[in-house]
Amino acid sequence: MIVHVDPDRCCGAGQCVLAAPEVFDQRDEDGTVVLLDARPPAALVREVADAVAACPGGAIRLEEGAPR
Amino acid sequence: MATATTTHPAPRGTCPFAPPPAYQQAAQDAPVSKVALWDGTPCWLVTRHQDARDLLADPRFSADAARPGFPFLSAAARHIGAGKTSFIRMDDPEHGRLRRMLTGDFTIRKTAALRPAVQQVADELFERMTAGRTEADLVAEFALPLPSLVICLLLGVPYEDHAFFQRCSRTLLSRDSPIEEVAAAQQELTEYLDALTDHKRTHPDDGILSRLAARGELPTEEIGAMGRLLLIAGHETTANMTALSVLALLRHPDQLARLRADPGGTPAAVEELLRWLSIVQSGVTRVAIEDAEIGGVLIRAGEGVICQVNTANRDERRYPDGDALDLARDTRRHLAFGFGVHQCLGQPLARLELEIALDTLLRRLPGLRLAVPFEEIRFRHEMTVYGVETLPVAW
Ligand code: SF4
Numbered sequence: 001m002i003v004h005v006d007p008d009r010c011c012g013a014g015q016c017v018l019a020a021p022e023v024f025d026q027r028d029e030d031g032t033v034v035l036l037d038a039r040p041p042a043a044l045v046r047e048v049a050d051a052v053a054a055c056p057g058g059a060i061r062l063e064e065g066a067p068r
Numbered sequence: 069m070a071t072a073t074t075t076h077p078a079p080r081g082t083c084p085f086a087p088p089p090a091y092q093q094a095a096q097d098a099p100v101s102k103v104a105l106w107d108g109t110p111c112w113l114v115t116r117h118q119d120a121r122d123l124l125a126d127p128r129f130s131a132d133a134a135r136p137g138f139p140f141l142s143a144a145a146r147h148i149g150a151g152k153t154s155f156i157r158m159d160d161p162e163h164g165r166l167r168r169m170l171t172g173d174f175t176i177r178k179t180a181a182l183r184p185a186v187q188q189v190a191d192e193l194f195e196r197m198t199a200g201r202t203e204a205d206l207v208a209e210f211a212l213p214l215p216s217l218v219i220c221l222l223l224g225v226p227y228e229d230h231a232f233f234q235r236c237s238r239t240l241l242s243r244d245s246p247i248e249e250v251a252a253a254q255q256e257l258t259e260y261l262d263a264l265t266d267h268k269r270t271h272p273d274d275g276i277l278s279r280l281a282a283r284g285e286l287p288t289e290e291i292g293a294m295g296r297l298l299l300i301a302g303h304e305t306t307a308n309m310t311a312l313s314v315l316a317l318l319r320h321p322d323q324l325a326r327l328r329a330d331p332g333g334t335p336a337a338v339e340e341l342l343r344w345l346s347i348v349q350s351g352v353t354r355v356a357i358e359d360a361e362i363g364g365v366l367i368r369a370g371e372g373v374i375c376q377v378n379t380a381n382r383d384e385r386r387y388p389d390g391d392a393l394d395l396a397r398d399t400r401r402h403l404a405f406g407f408g409v410h411q412c413l414g415q416p417l418a419r420l421e422l423e424i425a426l427d428t429l430l431r432r433l434p435g436l437r438l439a440v441p442f443e444e445i446r447f448r449h450e451m452t453v454y455g456v457e458t459l460p461v462a463w
Contacts (some may be wrong), residue, residue: 010170012174012175012413013266013405013412013413014176014416025177026177027175029172031173031175053400054405056406056408057409058126068163
């Protein structure tokens with residue numbers, strides 16, 4: 001799994017941080033998404049999928065890829 | 069659009085916590101159907117969870133109240149929509165540009181750092197409410213002042229003025245307000261915030277208004293509109309959620325007992341209460357700017373839409389036995405804060421305040437109960453945000 005984020009689509013509501021704090025963070029200045037780990041371990045697949053579904057801006061995209 | 073058979077808002081049924089039965093029926097039979105607004109204008113009503121989510125994330129539906137066909141849910145709302153509005157009534161990119169000036173103040177991390185300050189406010193209110201007494205109105209003495217004090221602190225607005233802006237926001241959010249009163253309240257609040265913003269330009273503090281002024285990019289009226297939004301949204305919503313949550317739990321003793329037995333269970337309880345109560349009873353309004361299909365129904369450019377969040381949040385397809393308050397359920401993807409790029413900016417703060425409010429009240433007052441018969445509680449049917457007028461409790 002490879003995670004992509006698009007800060008232009010991010011509305012800074014922090015849903016991703018709540019769902020997967022190991023993978024996402026927010027910039028202090030404007031709350032937009034910061035990707036902490038673009039290739040999260042397989043153990044976090046569910047959390048990341050939750051973040052994708054919860055993201056109100058459609059700012060997170062997953063790409064198939066071998067887990068770390 | 070053909071004529072509609074149901075009106076908006078429809079009356080609630082026997083359960084004061086449940087959405088109007090007409091809308092729950094619509095969610096079964098015709099999930100995207102037509103309703104007639106207060107002035108007879110037809111409008112689409114979206115009642116199911118997936119449809120509401122699709123619509124709120126779809127840029128073909130605009131939040132811009134200046135667009136032709138935008139649905140106004142009352143004469144008061146139409147008056148407000150015609151004036152200077154903040155970014156909740158704009159589309160991207162302008163919406164995003166303005167919203168991002170505030171999102172940094174409401175990140176998960178910044179909000180978590182507010183916990184001690186919010187707890188202190190809650191403790192002080194709690195002490196004052198309970199000292200030497202066994203009864204109080206929970207709305208006036210706790211549920212309303214808590215978020216009101218906190219948002220004043222964050223914005224840099226003097227709390228001494230709270231009676232004034234509580235009165236203004238009440239007028240602005242009531243469907244029944246005469247238009248002259250709405251206009252007067254709108255103007256008073258605008259003048260107040262514009263003057264305060266100008267004052268902050270020369271007397272800065274570390275509140276949000278000062279920081280927006282210090283950026284030097286925004287005219288005073290823009291900052292004033294943001295201040296108005298935060299001030300109203302910041303105290304009305306959490307105040308009503310707090311009081312209604314306490315009432316809901318008192319009416320569901322099994323759920324209350326479960327929460328009291330589980331010290332870490334409050335965040336999950338807050339999510340279920342958000343879903344089950346869905347206090348933005350008016351729904352969320354949009355206008356189609358292109359023809360678009362929602363739930364298999366074609367909505368044409370220029371037609372208005374209401375997302376009925378309270379029925380969507382009880383949709384059986386997403387939440388089995390959705391009418392039941394169940395603190396143990398999977399509440400993910402509830403729409404109590406909306407969805408799409410306009411999703412509530414202050415939700416981390418709302419969650420923090422609700423968690424602290426419920427923990428403070430329920431864990432420190434094991435004998436908390438209603439001080440009047442349930443039938444005497446008056447619900448806020450005429451308000452954009454549902455809740456109770458007063459909540460007399462004893463302990
Ligand atoms: S959930 Fe989406 S919109 Fe919200 S902060 Fe994360 S990436 Fe941004």
